[in-house]
Amino acid sequence: MQIELLIQKCQNLIGQAVDFVHDFIRQSRSVHIDDLERKWINITLSVIGLMIVIIVLDALIHNIRPPSKVETIDSARLHLSKEFAESNLGVQLDGNGDVIVRMVAGRYSFFPKHIAVPAETKLTLRWVSMDVLHGVHIPMTNMSTMIIPGYVAEITTSFPKPGEYPVLCNEYCGLGHNHMWSNISVIAKEDWKAPVQNFAKKEPDNG
Amino acid sequence: MVSPADRKLTIFHLWVAFAAFIVASFLGEYQVLERSGFIPALDSPTVYFASVSTHGVLMGFVLTTFFIMGFGYYTATTSLNTPIWNPKLAWYGFWISLTGTVMAAVPLLTGKASVLYTFYLPMQAHVAFYIGATLLVVGSWLWCAVMLVMFRQWKQANPKQPVPLAMFATTANALLWVWTSVGVALEVLFQAIPLALGWIDTVDAGLARTLFAWTLHPIVYFWLIPAYIAFYVFVPKQAGGYLFSDEIARAAFIVLAVFGLPIGFHHLYMDPAQTSSWKLLHGVGTLIVSLPTLVTGFTVIASLEIAGRLRGGTGLFGWIGSLPWTNPMVLSVILSLLMLILGGFGGVINASYAMNAMIHNTAWVPGHFHLIFAGTTVIMYFAIAYYLWPMLVKKPLFSNSLALVQLWTWFIGMGILTTPWHVLGLLGQPRRLSSMVYNTLLTLAWKPYELAMIFGGLIMLCSACLFIYNLVKTQLSPAPESFIQEIEYAEPIRPVAALPEYLNDFTLWNRVIAVLMAISFGIPILQFFFMDTYGSPGWGY
Numbered sequence: 228m229q230i231e232l233l234i235q236k237c238q239n240l241i242g243q244a245v246d247f248v249h250d251f252i253r254q255s256r257s258v259h260i261d262d263l264e265r266k267w268i269n270i271t272l273s274v275i276g277l278m279i280v281i282i283v284l285d286a287l288i289h290n291i292r293p294p295s296k297v298e299t300i301d302s303a304r305l306h307l308s309k310e311f312a313e314s315n316l317g318v319q320l321d322g323n324g325d326v327i328v329r330m331v332a333g334r335y336s337f338f339p340k341h342i343a344v345p346a347e348t349k350l351t352l353r354w355v356s357m358d359v360l361h362g363v364h365i366p367m368t369n370m371s372t373m374i375i376p377g378y379v380a381e382i383t384t385s386f387p388k389p390g391e392y393p394v395l396c397n398e399y400c401g402l403g404h405n406h407m408w409s410n411i412s413v414i415a416k417e418d419w420k421a422p423v424q425n426f427a428k429k430e431p432d433n434g
Numbered sequence: 435m436v437s438p439a440d441r442k443l444t445i446f447h448l449w450v451a452f453a454a455f456i457v458a459s460f461l462g463e464y465q466v467l468e469r470s471g472f473i474p475a476l477d478s479p480t481v482y483f484a485s486v487s488t489h490g491v492l493m494g495f496v497l498t499t500f501f502i503m504g505f506g507y508y509t510a511t512t513s514l515n516t517p518i519w520n521p522k523l524a525w526y527g528f529w530i531s532l533t534g535t536v537m538a539a540v541p542l543l544t545g546k547a548s549v550l551y552t553f554y555l556p557m558q559a560h561v562a563f564y565i566g567a568t569l570l571v572v573g574s575w576l577w578c579a580v581m582l583v584m585f586r587q588w589k590q591a592n593p594k595q596p597v598p599l600a601m602f603a604t605t606a607n608a609l610l611w612v613w614t615s616v617g618v619a620l621e622v623l624f625q626a627i628p629l630a631l632g633w634i635d636t637v638d639a640g641l642a643r644t645l646f647a648w649t650l651h652p653i654v655y656f657w658l659i660p661a662y663i664a665f666y667v668f669v670p671k672q673a674g675g676y677l678f679s680d681e682i683a684r685a686a687f688i689v690l691a692v693f694g695l696p697i698g699f700h701h702l703y704m705d706p707a708q709t710s711s712w713k714l715l716h717g718v719g720t721l722i723v724s725l726p727t728l729v730t731g732f733t734v735i736a737s738l739e740i741a742g743r744l745r746g747g748t749g750l751f752g753w754i755g756s757l758p759w760t761n762p763m764v765l766s767v768i769l770s771l772l773m774l775i776l777g778g779f780g781g782v783i784n785a786s787y788a789m790n791a792m793i794h795n796t797a798w799v800p801g802h803f804h805l806i807f808a809g810t811t812v813i814m815y816f817a818i819a820y821y822l823w824p825m826l827v828k829k830p831l832f833s834n835s836l837a838l839v840q841l842w843t844w845f846i847g848m849g850i851l852t853t854p855w856h857v858l859g860l861l862g863q864p865r866r867l868s869s870m871v872y873n874t875l876l877t878l879a880w881k882p883y884e885l886a887m888i889f890g891g892l893i894m895l896c897s898a899c900l901f902i903y904n905l906v907k908t909q910l911s912p913a914p915e916s917f918i919q920e921i922e923y924a925e926p927i928r929p930v931a932a933l934p935e936y937l938n939d940f941t942l943w944n945r946v947i948a949v950l951m952a953i954s955f956g957i958p959i960l961q962f963f964f965m966d967t968y969g970s971p972g973w974g975y
Contacts, residue, residue, distance in 0.1 A: 254934030258681045264732065271728045275721050282721075282787045286714055291788040293703040295710035297961070301968040359557050359973045360639060362704070362795050366862020366876060371791040373704045375639045376556060376970040380706035393874045397795035397864035399550055401557070401975040402479045405869050 294372045294382040302376040305331060305357050318342050320421045326350050332374045333357040335403040337394050343412040345419035346389045354380040362398030365411060373398060386413040435920070440511050440518050441826050443525065447504025448819065448826075450532060452902060454496035455812075459898035461489040466851075466891040470884040471869050482868035483548040483975070490551030491542060493808070495570060496535050498657045501815055502611075503527065503577040505660050506604045508822060510584050512921045513598040513667075519584045527576030534569025537562050548975050550866065552650070553626060555642040558972035561630035564622050571615050581608035589939070596933045599680055600667040600923055603687045607659040609940050610691040613947055614656055617648025617698070617955075629972045636969025640707030641962040647698035648955055651720075655694040657807060659687070661814035665734045665767060668821060670924035672763040675741025678733045680926035684937045686726035686733070692943055693723040696954035703790040712958050713787065719954070720785040727778065731771060738767070740927060762837045766817035769845040773809035777802060780856065795866075798859025805852040808894075813844055816901055821921075823908055828915035832907035836900060843897040851890030854883035 260268075285291040305311040316329050317339045326348055331338045333356065344350055354363060354374045361374040365386075372380040386392075396407035465485055468476045511518050518524055540562060541547040547563035585605040589597060597605070625637040625645075670677045677683065699716035702708050742753025758764050780802040784790060793799065820837050824830050831837065863870075863880050870877045936942050 251934075251936065254936065257932040258934060258937065259679075259928060259931065260682065261679060263736070264679060264682055264729075267732045268725075268729060271725055275724060278782070278786070279718050279721050282717065283714065286710070286787065292710040293713060293788055293791060294706060295708060295713060297707060297709055297965075299965060299967050302970060303968070359970075360554055360643075362864075364795065364862070364864065369788075369791040371704055371794050373702075373706065373795075375643065375705060375707055377638060377968045378640055378706040391874075393872055393876060395862070395864050395872065397866075399483070399554060399866040401973070402483060402548070405479060405867050405871050408872050 294380055296379070296381045298379040298381065299377055300355055300379050302355065302357055305355060310353075311355055313338075318344055318422055326421075328352045330354050330363075331357055332361040332363065332396065332407075334359065334401050335396075335407040337363065337396070337407070337409040340409045341412070342410075343414050343419065344386065345416045346386050346413045347416050348419075349383060349385050351381065351383050354382075359400050360398050361396050361400050361407070364395050364397045365392050366395065368392070371397075389413045389415045436508070436511055436825070437517055439521060440507065443518065443521060443528070444504045444508040444822070445826050446528060447500045447507070448822075450528075450535070451497045451500035451504065451815075452819070452905065454492040454500070454535070456898055456902050458489045458492035458497070459895050461485045461492075463888075463891045463895040465489065466884070466887045469868055469870075470881075470888055472885070472888070477869055479868040480545055480548070483550070484542065484545040486866065487548050487550050488539070488542045491538060491567070494551050494653075494657075495567065497812075497815075499531065499570060499574050502607065502656065502660055503531070503574060505663075505818060505822075506577060506581055506608070508826075508921075509600045509604050509663065510581060513600040513604075513923060514584060514588045516584070516588070519580055519587065523576050524580050527573040527580070529573070530576070531570045531573025534566045534571075534573060536566070537569065538566025541566075552646065553621070553642070555621070555625055555629070555637050556639050556970035556972050557975055558626075558630055561627060564626045564630060568619070568622050568627070571619060574611065575615070578608040578612050581605055596680075596930045596938055598923065599677075599683055600663055602684055602938070603659060603663045603666070605940065606687040606691045607656060609944060609947075610652055610659070610694065611656045613695055613951070614649050614652035617645045617650075620648075621645040636971050638962055638967050638969050640705070640967070641959070643702060643705060643707065644955075644958055644962070647701045649698070650701050651698040652694045654803075654807065655690050658811050659690065660818065661770065661811045662687070662690075662730055664763070664814045664818050664821075665730060665770075667923045668763055668818070669734060669767045670737040670741060671922050672761050672821070673738055673741035673757055675737055675744050675924075676927035677924040678736040678740065678927060680930050681933065681937060682729060682733055684933075686729050688937070688940075688943055689726040690723065691940075692946055692950065693719055693726075695947055696950040697723060699954075699958070700785050700790070703787065704794045707962075708958055712954070716954060717785060717787045721782070724778070724782065724785075727774070731774065734767060734771065737924070738764075760834070760838060762820040762834065762841060763817045765838060765841050766813050769841060770810045770813045770817075773805055773813070773845070773848065777806035777810060781806065793859050795864055796859035797863040797865050798856050800865050801852045801855030801859060804855065805848065809845075809848045809852070813841060816841060816844070819901075819905065823905055824917045825919065825921060827909045828917045829908055829911050829913050830917050832904050832911060836904050840897050840900040840904065843893050843900070847890050847893030847897055849890070851887050851894060854886040854890070858883050 311329060311331055316331060319327050321327050328350055332354060354372060356374045356376040363374060364371040368386055370384050372382050374380050390413055392411045392413060394409045394411050396404060467473060468482050507518055507524060541560035547559035549557045549559045581604055585601060621642050625642050628634045629637050666677060666683045697716045697719035699708060699713050700720045703713055738757060739753050742756045745756045747753030747756030784802060820831060858880055861879055862876055870880060
């Protein structure tokens with residue numbers, strides 16, 4: 228029977244794998260490792276293990292992760308998309324009262340040139356490029372992401388301290404790269420007012 | 435005894451490497467001057483970005499590849515005690531790589547390829563740049579072929595014998611490089627060249643970055659392995675002692691080659707085109723690959739301690755003072771390890787998944803890789819050159835004390851250059867800027883650090899000139915070719931008795947790499963073909 232043959236084959240394979248592991252371990256035992264070296268390797272592995280545990284737990288429990296929402300968009304037709312049409316850019320409240328910021332990066336600025344957001348408030352920032360690679364970093368904050376044409380870079384963060392911050396392009400995007408920057412005002416939560424124009428009734432699709 | 439023909443092969447490779455190095459050193463100093471803004475007449479983004487692109491390509495691709503090839507040929511012929519296999523093929527490799535270098539240099543220097551050495555599709559350079567870079571890599575594949583064949587032939591002729599450590603590590607590097615270069619080769623052959631020639635209209639920038647990330651991490655191990663080879667096979671002997679452990683050295687090279695490959699996504703932590711779980715997987719691998727480096731640090735320091743005590747050093751630290759600090763190889767390894775410790779700390783921060791957001795693409799990053807590459811790695815290239823040069827040209831080194839001055843100044847210059855560079859990154863300065871035109875108070879805090887960097891760079895430039903001067907004077911010296919000393923490989927303190935086959939061969943590890951690469955890059959690459967993506971047209975700069 229076909230099936231018996233298959234089972235036989237699997238058993239052989241597993242047998243070979245077990246033999247291989249046995250052999251590997253037997254050979255490894257024969258390698259001379261100095262006691263000091265063994266101690267050092269163990270210490271090293273423990274430290275590395277500890278760092279891995281911290282990073283993985285932070286990621287899984289506190290959701291401390293880099294921006295990684297894989298979402299595509301046609302960068303050549305942003306102006307025709309509903310979401311990133313010029314009139315829809317900047318700071319908005321969505322239906323649930325969450326603050327959403329939509330920004331377009333293009334050589335050589337971020338649009339809109341200036342935005343105001345509330346401090347100590349969860350912000351969802353959505354960045355797209357209309358041409359080449361860009362990156363955006365607001366110094367002294369963790370608001371950092373690459374902006375790749377063809378993809379929406381979404382990052383969720385909040386700014387604890389009110390103040391004026393520069394928004395800097397940190398990826399080489401052409402000979403005018405130095406000039407690519409704009410401003411963001413972080414305003415005390417109680418003083419901030421949601422912009423009234425272009426109030427999005429519902430989440431527009433990406434068209 | 436190395437034949438004159440094989441010596442010539444090595445000398446030619448090393449001279450191309452060092453010619454690229456000295457040109458790029460001048461560009462480096464120009465760049466710190468230009469970006470500081472202290473000399474307004476220098477201000478020109480066009481020249482600056484052409485210079486940065488050329489500096490990166492010359493240092494990262496030309497210096498390294500030619501040095502590794504030349505050093506590899508010499509290591510192979512001396513450690514195996516056989517002539518180079520198929521020297522004709524080796525020379526073809528040399529000329530193909532050199533042609534590629536020249537072909538890429540023309541658009542770079544004329545400002546037609548200011549896309550930096552990381553390419554940055556959909557930004558588009560002159561097609562000659564991509565073809566030149568490809569030829570450089572193709573030439574290096576012939577080197578890989580020669581190394582792999584020599585390794586195999588020696589094993590067949592000497593069954594059950596441990597392959598000499600120097601050759602084992604060189605073969606690990608050749609295998610690593612074949613795997614490493616596939617990523618960028620795919621990017622250039624299927625995206626950059628067709629786009630530049632107009633055969634395709636758009637490219638997927640997310641896919642391009644993923645393929646480049648495949649290459650971008652292991653390539654640094656390709657550069658680093660010659661330094662580690664010197665750590666293990668030259669340093670103990672030059673210090674007057676023995677290698678602490680031959681077996682662990684082999685294990686370290688294997689782990690470097692195997693785990694150096696599937697971890698490139700730590701360059702993509704901030705990218706929106708890959709999901710966080712793949713980034714986390716690569717992040718874990720990145721931390722694991724610090725193991726061979728930490729083990730190397732231990733073995734090298736232990737070997738130095740053996741040497742120091744054999745030379746009469748006593749007490750907890752007394753052996754450090756009794757090391758031969760006037761031997762360029764020994765001085766280099768001490769300075770190299772100091773820079774490795776500092777740079778390694780920075781590297782762990784970069785690798786730490788979410789913490790990366792604070793330093794991503796800031797000045798911290800070039801600060802880090804200059805310390806690790808131009809510091810830790812290139813200082814060992816110097817040491818190897820000082821050690822091999824008299825054997826290659828058969829004349830004694832022009833000046834040992836000049837070599838010591840050169841190594842110290844390189845180290846001091848590197849400290850003055852990279853410490854402020856790291857600080858600037860923490861103060862929010864982006865990398866890759868030709869001038870700081872931001873109208874914000876933040877930039878005022880940057881000025882003193884930029885000033886310091888100019889002096890650091892200047893010291894390093896002088897040091898680079900001293901290095902070339904010493905080599906030229908040695909080679910052109912009227913002394914007769916009477917230098918007879920041969921290369922000496924360090925002996926392990928305990929001879930290798932029972933060496934498992936997997937520590938003496940790469941067949942198993944090649945398969946492990948294939949599996950790990952399929953796991954860590956398979957789905958992340960395939961995803962681009964299964965989701966609705968939108969390509970980008972090419973853009974000039």
